[in-house]
Amino acid sequence: xxxxxxxxxxxxxxxxxxxxxxxxxxxxxxxxxxxxxxxxxxxxxxxxxxxxxxxxxxxxxxxxxxxxxxxxxxxxxxxxxxxxxxxxxxxxxxxxxxxxxxxxxxxxxxxxxxxxxxxxxxxxxxxxxxxxxxxxxxxxxxxxxxxxxxxxxxxxxxxxxxxxxxxxxxxxxxxxxxxxxxxxxxxxxxxxxxxxxxxxxxxxxxxxxxxxxxxxxxxxxxxxxxxxx
Numbered sequence: 001x002x003x004x005x006x007x008x009x010x011x012x013x014x015x016x017x018x019x020x021x022x023x024x025x026x027x028x029x030x031x032x033x034x035x036x037x038x039x040x041x042x043x044x045x046x047x048x049x050x051x052x053x054x055x056x057x058x059x060x061x062x063x064x065x066x067x068x069x070x071x072x073x074x075x076x077x078x079x080x081x082x083x084x085x086x087x088x089x090x091x092x093x094x095x096x097x098x099x100x101x102x103x104x105x106x107x108x109x110x111x112x113x114x115x116x117x118x119x120x121x122x123x124x125x126x127x128x129x130x131x132x133x134x135x136x137x138x139x140x141x142x143x144x145x146x147x148x149x150x151x152x153x154x155x156x157x158x159x160x161x162x163x164x165x166x167x168x169x170x171x172x173x174x175x176x177x178x179x180x181x182x183x184x185x186x187x188x189x190x191x192x193x194x195x196x197x198x199x200x201x202x203x204x205x206x207x208x209x210x211x212x213x214x215x216x217x218x219x220x221x222x223x224x225x226x227x228x229x
């Protein structure tokens with residue numbers, strides 16, 4: 001569903017893709033962002049589909065997954081408010097590297113990349129900032145791959161928790177992971193068993209590293225997860 005919205009450049013800066021920019025830098029994008037609402041269970045795109053849209057989550061939750069060689073579905077990421085995805089298509093059209101499925105009724109901003117060459121040519125500061133941000137994201141992805149090959153399964157899970165962690169609503173409060181992520185979901189993301197994830201999380205709870213509060217898992221001691229072998 002497409003609808004009209006009131007959205008300003010300050011709101012856009014809440015997305016990590018634009019967080020290093022100023023309101024003036026991102027202002028040229030505003031007229032080209034379209035708000036759309038999606039129902040739970042809708043597919044936004046499927047792996048391999050050719051597309052030209054980048055998505056920004058205002059509310060709700062979207063799951064990104066990929067099919068393995070044996071036909072199983074591996075979860076790559078969960079996107080919640082102020083996450084964006086499919087940014088690999090920000091500068092040019094191509095195939096989507098994953099399938100995107102709406103898990104909760106969601107409101108998204110959608111940007112068609114057809115306008116990007118014109119915008120970037122007229123705004124070199126925006127061009128440079130986006131290149132730096134995309135480069136930083138690539139380095140983080142490479143670092144996570146390094147962790148996957150050098151840590152124990154529990155260590156990989158610890159790194160995943162930190163990657164999925166969301167900032168606290170108020171300063172001084174712990175970062176947290178959405179507790180709606182099941183142990184099976186987490187296991188799928190790192191290629192292990194649900195039982196392994198269950199043991200690790202229960203151990204971290206007993207050690208005071210994690211604490212379940214309402215609908216979130218608070219990370220009380222993030223430094224211990226960061227150093228987990």
